[in-house]
Structure formats: structure tokens, C-alpha cells
Amino acid sequence: MTTEDLTGFQTPGRGRGILDIFRWHYLLRLLIRKGTSTRYRNSVLGWTWSYVKPAAQFLVYYFVMGVILQFHKDIPNFAIYLFSGIVVINLFNEAFGNATNSIVDNRALVKKIYLPRELFPIAAIIGALVHFLPQIAILLFVCLLVGWVPSFAAIGAFLLGMIIILAFSLGLGLFFGAFNVRYRDAQNFVEIIKMLSTWTAPVLYGWAMVQATLPAWAFHIYMVNPIAVAVEYLHYAFWDPTVENGAGFPPHMMWYTVGALVFSAVMIAIGQLTFRRLERGFAQDL
């Protein structure tokens, strides 16, 4: 039985990477629902925490930075400026952090049943997005209080910012999620990246300050960082319309956007390749 017709035979355990989410969309939906419905298990207030935490964070930053330390009297509506940037950082940290832990957290399944393992980081990232919506609700609420009106430009900028930050989180999440199975050192890298994320984007200050201090080439590098680009889009969507003359986009924003998108796409490719390589060892290394 050596020259057999092998049509219809499959090699077990070979998925099609992140493209498998289309064929397995039903399971993906259930995994996301599992994550959201068990997030606040044994908690009385449940989803209220998703509103309380960002609101508390907002108030602390606002009073400490704005009122006590009197930072940035040059940035009007500093509270909204701050918060529209912070929500991006929160989304990134949560999406990227959850994705990194997703394989190890699902080790019971990964070790025993084959299913496309990319589903876990992707479900983790979409779960983070769901959890991010209450923060957007609070941001919107505050914006509406000071007279924000929706516009197509604002919504477009918001969506573009989301796409960039989620793509970047997915790329990094696939990479570190796979790496984490073998070497738990990954978690320390992730902590460092999460810590840096706040400071390497114009969240606590305006981009103009960076431009004024850095040489031009360094400012370009600073601005193609997908987190910085996403933060700027959220400033544009939520903060700019609430002030008389906002900072607007830095010059060359279009190129920074293209750069951030390319960078995120490359990160997804690197993440997926690393994931595929290391996936072979998931079940035995966990």
C-alpha cells in the first residue's frame, strides 16, 4: 500500500493560521462570550466595575496632573485630552496583555484537543475590545457634556485609530503569546512594553512638545509608532472638536498613518510566523 490516492487526507493539527477565524467563527464567538460572561464572576457589581475603574483613573489623572500639578495650561480641556489618549493605552495594554497570556491560560484545552490556537489570542483581543466599550461610553459622556457633536471625520478617525491599535496588539500578542508558552520571560518583556506604552505616545503631553525637543528624524520615528498614531486619531475624534483651536494633526500625519499600518501588518506577519513555528511545541511544553 505505497502508491495510494491521498486526496481527502489531512495532516492533523495543521490549521491556516489567523485565517481560520472565518471557518471557526462560531467557536470564536462562544470563546468571546465565555470571556465576557465569566469576567466578573462572583462579583456583585459586575460590569459596573468596567465603568468605575476608568472613571476613577480619569479623575485621578485629572486632579493630580491638571488641578494640583497644573500641567499643560496650554492644552485646553486637558481632562478630555488625557482621557481620550488613556483609553487607547488601556485598550492596547489589555488586548496585548490578554493575548500574551491566552495560550498559557487555555493550557487545559491546548494540551488535549486540537483547535486552531490562534483563536485564543484573537478571542482575548476581541474580549478586550468589548471591555473597552464602557470606557468609550464614559469618554463620550464627558465629551457630550462640553458640547461635542459627532461628525463623519470624528467617527472615521476613531475607527482608523481602533484598527491600528488592534492590529498592532494582535501582532505583538501572537508573538509574545507563542513565546510565553516556552519561556515565561515573555511576561516581563510584556510588562516593560505596557509600561512604555504610556510614555511613548502623546498621552500626558502634546506632540508639539516632542517635536520641539527631538530632532526631525527622531520625531518621525516617534510618530510612526502605531500607539502614537492611534492616540492622535482619538484626540482628533474626541478632543479636537471640543476646543476652539485644537492642536490638529502633526505634519505628515498621512505618512505616519501609512507607516503605522505597515508596521502593524509586518508585526502581524512576524507574530503569525513565530506562532506557527512555536505552535508545534505548545502541547508538550505547557
Added chain:
Amino acid sequence: MEKTMDQRPRIIVDGVRKDFLLRHTHSLKEAFVARIQRKNAAPTTFQALDGVSFEVGEGESVAVLGLNGSGKSTLLKLVSGVLEPDAGTVLTRGRVAGLIEVGAGFHPDLSGRENVYLNAAILGMNEAETDARFDDIVAFSEIGEFIDQKVKHYSSGMFVRLAFSVAIHVELDVLLVDEVLAVGDAPFREKCTKKIKELAEQGKTMLIVSHSLGMVKDLCDRGVVLRKGKKIFDGPVDEAIKALQG
């Protein structure tokens, strides 16, 4: 049951080798140090399977026999795709479902119903397929009205029954069974064995690992015997059991 239409095998295992790392570490530094010191260190890998080849035909039920640590579970995990071989090839045809460790995907904070849907999806079923089987699954598990309670309030017997029931109702062509028949109480075990027999009679292909030789004889015609990762016998199940003991 007679073999129909497609006479080709359902499972092909060809020259398969599987190595495991012996002392693996989750620390980057230790791994790095180990790499540098590799030259004068003892072997770092262990061969769990070595040059194993066999085929399982359409509708055949084959037992995998061997002492503890002989590589049976590893073999089934290679067929299910959880592990990948380090050499050789594994090929399967049709939908493969494993009764390898039932309940792996269960979440204690979800209700029985939610867990049924989640686990059916994990085992590759879609919503319509699960809907169609849902009542059978619940009936087989004898869970009754507890189906809408959180699984963490189940007794371990109830948990096992529900998990098993989901796994056994999955749409499949090839069923892999690893020791799970040792679960539950005696009447439920009997019911499971009967169900597996029913599937065999429907012409499903099976690869079964079980410590109960009586059950193996009952379910399978053919046995493959492993010893320390090598195949030492492949033939009628009675002789396979003798080869195992001899």
C-alpha cells in the same frame, strides 16, 4: 459492518517518531545556559515513539495496547493533531474526534447548557449540529433540569456524564478513545460502552486505548501493541493481548 465505497484507510501512521525534551525549563536564562553546556551533558530528549507504522481501515476498531509510558496517549495525540511528529507522517481522512480527556473545555462558571454549546464547538460542531443533538446530549447525560445550573454546582459524576455525553455525540468519522471509559459509575460506564459499540456498528473507525482488556476484546478485532515506543505486534486482538502479557 461491510466496508462500503471508499476502501482507503482512515488513519495512516507512517514511520512516526516523537521526542520529548527531558528537562525543559520555562526560563530563558536556564535554557541559554543549558545550550552552552550541551556538549558534555546527558541526552536531553526522550523518544516516546520510534518508527511506528500502521493503518486503520474504514470501519475498523483497533486497540492500542501497552504498559504505562509505552506511548499510547502520545500516539493518539499525534492522530488528533494535538502533537506533531518529529519524523514520519500522520494522515487522517474525515472528521476526527477524540474522547481523550473529556471536559477539558468546561468552564465551572458557565451553565451546563452553555458548556454543551461551547464544548461541541471546541470539538468542531457548528450551531445547527449542536441544536439538533442537544436533547440527545442532555438525555444521555441524565442531567435533567440541572442543565441550566452552573457546572461548578454539579457533582463530579454529573460533570463527567455531561462532558462525556457531549463528546460522544460529536459528528465524526474517526473516534479516538483514551482511557476515558474508566469514568463515571458502573451503569453509566456500561451505557458508554454500548454507545461506542453502536458507533462501531454504524461503521465509524476507532482507535481505542483502555486498561480493561475485557472491554478491548469486546470492542476491537485488532490490536497494536507498543513497548517503549516501538510497535512490537499488530494483529488479531486475542494475540495482541498475549503479546502484551508475554
